[in-house]
Amino acid sequence: MEAHGCQQSSFGDRLDAMAGLRVVVLGDFFLDEYVECRLVGVSPEMPVPRLERGDACRRPGAAGNLAAGLAALGARVTALGVVGDDAAGDRVSEALRVAGVDVESLVREPGRPTPTVTRFTTPAAGGPRHYLRVDRVPREEPSRDSLARLSHALGEALADAALVFVADYDEAGGAGSPGAAGGVVRTEVLQRVREAAAKSGARLFGTSRLRPGALSGFEVVIGNQREVGLLGVAPEASAAEARAVLEEHELAALCVTCGAEGAQWLDAEGWRRFAPRPSVEVDPCGAGDSFAAALALALASGAGVDEAGRLAAAAGGLAVERAGTEVVDAARLRRPPASPASPPPRAGAAVARKLRTLDALGAELAPLRAAGGRVVFTNGCFDVFHPGHLRLLREARALGDCLVVALNSDRSTAANKGPGRPVIAEPERVEMLAGLEAVDYVTVFDELTPVHAIARLRPDVLVKGGNYRPDEVVGRALVEEQGGEVVIVPQRGGFDTGAFMAAVSRASDGHRS
Amino acid sequence: MKSWEREVSSHFVVIGEFFRLAREEDASLHPSLREELERYMRVRLDRGKWIPEEVTTFHSEWYREFYRVLGVRDPYRSLKERSEELARELLAELAPRSLEAALRAAVVANRLDFGVARREDDPLPLAVADFADLERRPLWIDDGARLAERLEGARHVLLLADNAGEALFDLHLLRVLRARRPGCRLSIAAKAGPMLNDVTADELAAQGAGELATVVSTGTNAFGVPEREASAEFAACLADADLVLAKGQAHLEFWIRFGEPRLFHLAHTKFAVLDPALGRLPAGVDLVLSAERYAEGRPAWRRRPAGAA
Numbered sequence: 001m002e003a004h005g006c007q008q009s010s011f012g013d014r015l016d017a018m019a020g021l022r023v024v025v026l027g028d029f030f031l032d033e034y035v036e037c038r039l040v041g042v043s044p045e046m047p048v049p050r051l052e053r054g055d056a057c058r059r060p061g062a063a064g065n066l067a068a069g070l071a072a073l074g075a076r077v078t079a080l081g082v083v084g085d086d087a088a089g090d091r092v093s094e095a096l097r098v099a100g101v102d103v104e105s106l107v108r109e110p111g112r113p114t115p116t117v118t119r120f121t122t123p124a125a126g127g128p129r130h131y132l133r134v135d136r137v138p139r140e141e142p143s144r145d146s147l148a149r150l151s152h153a154l155g156e157a158l159a160d161a162a163l164v165f166v167a168d169y170d171e172a173g174g175a176g177s178p179g180a181a182g183g184v185v186r187t188e189v190l191q192r193v194r195e196a197a198a199k200s201g202a203r204l205f206g207t208s209r210l211r212p213g214a215l216s217g218f219e220v221v222i223g224n225q226r227e228v229g230l231l232g233v234a235p236e237a238s239a240a241e242a243r244a245v246l247e248e249h250e251l252a253a254l255c256v257t258c259g260a261e262g263a264q265w266l267d268a269e270g271w272r273r274f275a276p277r278p279s280v281e282v283d284p285c286g287a288g289d290s291f292a293a294a295l296a297l298a299l300a301s302g303a304g305v306d307e308a309g310r311l312a313a314a315a316g317g318l319a320v321e322r323a324g325t326e327v328v329d330a331a332r333l334r335r336p337p338a339s340p341a342s343p344p345p346r347a348g349a350a351v352a353r354k355l356r357t358l359d360a361l362g363a364e365l366a367p368l369r370a371a372g373g374r375v376v377f378t379n380g381c382f383d384v385f386h387p388g389h390l391r392l393l394r395e396a397r398a399l400g401d402c403l404v405v406a407l408n409s410d411r412s413t414a415a416n417k418g419p420g421r422p423v424i425a426e427p428e429r430v431e432m433l434a435g436l437e438a439v440d441y442v443t444v445f446d447e448l449t450p451v452h453a454i455a456r457l458r459p460d461v462l463v464k465g466g467n468y469r470p471d472e473v474v475g476r477a478l479v480e481e482q483g484g485e486v487v488i489v490p491q492r493g494g495f496d497t498g499a500f501m502a503a504v505s506r507a508s509d510g511h512r513s
Numbered sequence: 514m515k516s517w518e519r520e521v522s523s524h525f526v527v528i529g530e531f532f533r534l535a536r537e538e539d540a541s542l543h544p545s546l547r548e549e550l551e552r553y554m555r556v557r558l559d560r561g562k563w564i565p566e567e568v569t570t571f572h573s574e575w576y577r578e579f580y581r582v583l584g585v586r587d588p589y590r591s592l593k594e595r596s597e598e599l600a601r602e603l604l605a606e607l608a609p610r611s612l613e614a615a616l617r618a619a620v621v622a623n624r625l626d627f628g629v630a631r632r633e634d635d636p637l638p639l640a641v642a643d644f645a646d647l648e649r650r651p652l653w654i655d656d657g658a659r660l661a662e663r664l665e666g667a668r669h670v671l672l673l674a675d676n677a678g679e680a681l682f683d684l685h686l687l688r689v690l691r692a693r694r695p696g697c698r699l700s701i702a703a704k705a706g707p708m709l710n711d712v713t714a715d716e717l718a719a720q721g722a723g724e725l726a727t728v729v730s731t732g733t734n735a736f737g738v739p740e741r742e743a744s745a746e747f748a749a750c751l752a753d754a755d756l757v758l759a760k761g762q763a764h765l766e767f768w769i770r771f772g773e774p775r776l777f778h779l780a781h782t783k784f785a786v787l788d789p790a791l792g793r794l795p796a797g798v799d800l801v802l803s804a805e806r807y808a809e810g811r812p813a814w815r816r817r818p819a820g821a822a
Contacts (some may be wrong), residue, residue, distance in 0.1 A: 389777070415565075415574050416562070416563070416566075417563055446581070447578055447581045447582055448553070448574065448575070448578040449549070449553045449578060449582065451549045451550065451553065451583075452581065452582045454549075455543065455545075455582075471552070471553065472555075472559075472560075473552075474549055474553045474556070476549075476552070477543050477548045477549060478546075478549060479544070481545060
């Protein structure tokens with residue numbers, strides 16, 4: 001079997017081709033909830049764990065995650081499904097709308113519960129850990145009226161779609177006929193999809209938790225090993241045996257996602273493997289959807305199987321590095337994966353994604369520069385992080401396409417600031433910066449000055465925070481002689497580290513007295 | 514010696530020469546790097562940013578930055594070789610025989626300094642004429658008699674070297690001392706790595722110093738011997754020595770905050786030195802200065818390796 005590695009090549013051209021394609025996602029739209037909790041002890045009522053509930057975040061799940069993922073890759077996505085006319089349905093609709101998905105054709109059925117998966121998580125090193133999952137799923141099939149409205153919308157939506165992705169996430173009805181319980185993907189709906197796709201020429205992709213066999217006649221079925229196994233494809237099946245399954249189900253191709261092992265593709269030419277992107281796994285939830293979205297859209301845009309597989313593997317690899325079902329957008333895919341010269345992650349997935357040596361950073365920024373992107377650079381100790389720092393970084397990021405923060409190491413900070421500094425050690429200062437959305441990259445320098453880092457990176461914009469004159473900005477000559485600019489972001493609100501520490505000290509003294 | 518007591522120009526004077534020499538080693542170095550280094554220090558001083566209290570700490574860190582930023586290893590190599598050539602010529606001509614003359618010559622040779630005090634394109638700072646009337650030349654502080662007395666009874670003499678070239682005069686001093694006191698153990702300590710035109714332990718060893726004395730690396734390329742950077746070898750040698758001869762301005766500014774009464778400074782001052790016990794030592798004067806003049810009440814030097822309390 002050939003293995004096609006996840007290479008460090010830019011996907012820019014392919015992502016450009018994918019942008020704007022019309023895609024219809026038909027299936028089971030869930031609401032995914034992630035509720036942060038803290039284990040505080042045992043319930044006084046019963047010998048069961050007692051959790052203290054914290055913040056909750058909600059995202060579209062199941063077909064919704066797939067739709068959001070396709071939209072994040074630049075597709076124009078229409079959601080087709082049936083959700084309840086309830087608060088959860090409101091949240092799903094709104095979340096999809098925010099994600100850029102057209103929800104006008106999403107049927108809202110009164111009295112029907114919107115499928116909801118609630119995951120209670122507790123904190124753990126490296127990211128939240130799932131503690132408990134609670135599902136709420138409809139047990140009744142959608143009403144006749146809902147299905148009629150769906151069917152009507154389907155015909156309209158598919159008229160100019162390049163791709164239809166059927167996402168059957170119903171697990172309540174068992175492995176019997178599709179939609180045996182409350183799911184949307186029912187025999188009659190699938191028939192309507194096939195007819196409409198045949199008429200419009202839209203490509204048919206599908207995935208099913210329990211009934212992949214119902215997707216016969218589709219071009220590609222994507223599933224994990226368990227799901228594809230339901231088609232009768234064994235993990236060690238020979239090419240001939242696997243092709244027989246394709247013929248039986250009238251499929252052009254199968255794609256089996258194998259988690260950390262990557263994925264396998266089967267078509268008339270036989271098996272081929274897509275190697276995984278090196279990743280630091282935080283949460284695998286939703287990675288399969290990210291993979292499927294990228295694969296389907298790439299193929300629909302005209303990519304060959306190998307290229308589509310590489311892109312999909314990259315998307316899946318990026319998806320596991322974040323907690324929850326956060327989608328992988330085109331911007332993240334445009335950045336090549338980290339080079340082997342990158343340092344190992346010191347704390348968390350964000351650090352792994354963003355912390356780079358100077359050498360690795362230069363190489364990683366090259367495609368962005370080649371595409372005309374502007375690199376913004378700022379530096380500092382960022383010790384005792386405060387709102388002034390945050391405002392500076394947000395303003396800096398807005399000046400270009402990518403923000404690099406060069407951080408003084410502990411040694412450099414001590415040499416510049418004196419005894420007792422830094423207050424917060426380098427790993428934690430890196431972690432704080434990497435955790436900010438405004439920051440794209442963090443690099444640590446050990447010298448007294450950022451001169452070496454600026455000379456190596458030659459940013460387009462050099463940002464300095466505080467009340468400085470331009471001639472006081474270290475690195476100014478290096479940047480300006482290359483045609484770059486220096487931008488001074490003045491202090492606002494009186495936040496600077498010295499004043500901040502003095503205020504903390506006064507408050508501490510007041511507290512003691 | 515406190516950093517703020519040192520004239521401000523001394524924080525900048527090395528940059529130009531260092532950069533010029535670095536470009537001889539690596540022509541691709543960008544001219545703007547010099548401007549940026551100057552900018553950094555100017556802003557730091559103008560805006561009253563924190564600087565290390567001790568000038569030797571400040572300058573050690575600051576000059577190390579030049580090496581880091583410019584990525585050069587030893588831009589002063591050629592100047593050091595010229596210094597050594599000149600020192601050999603001078604010694605061959607002078608050949609001071611008495612211990613007194615050798616001591617005085619070692620003090621004058623401290624002028625052979627292409628480092629902090631030198632401006633770009635200065636001519637070579639030493640000639641035979643500078644050594645005229647060695648034994649009658651007045652010193653700003655002259656504790657020579659006390660030193661001679663201590664030398665007669667010393668069991669182990671440790672010399673802390675300063676500049677390349679000058680070090681040959683130091684070795685000559687040790688040679689004269691050995692002839693006079695064959696039973697006296699001799700050690701000579703120098704930096705572990707390049708710092709401006711200061712001699713390194715490796716360079717001393719390459720010059721054959723090991724045949725005359727035990728060559729010891731201080732364990733650092735810093736000015737003086739910071740407690741947290743000192744090698745165990747140096748600490749042991751210092752602990753054993755009952756007489757220490759410290760050459761040059763940097764050792765004067767470093768050791769002056771400690772109470773090491775067995776130490777004598779042999780130096781030609783490049784910058785004024787202020788001290789509560791000594792008052793003001795002007796720039797451009799020669800010293801044979803006993804640490805007993807200031808040591809009382811000051812802490813002893815003690816090695817504190819990184820991570821130790």
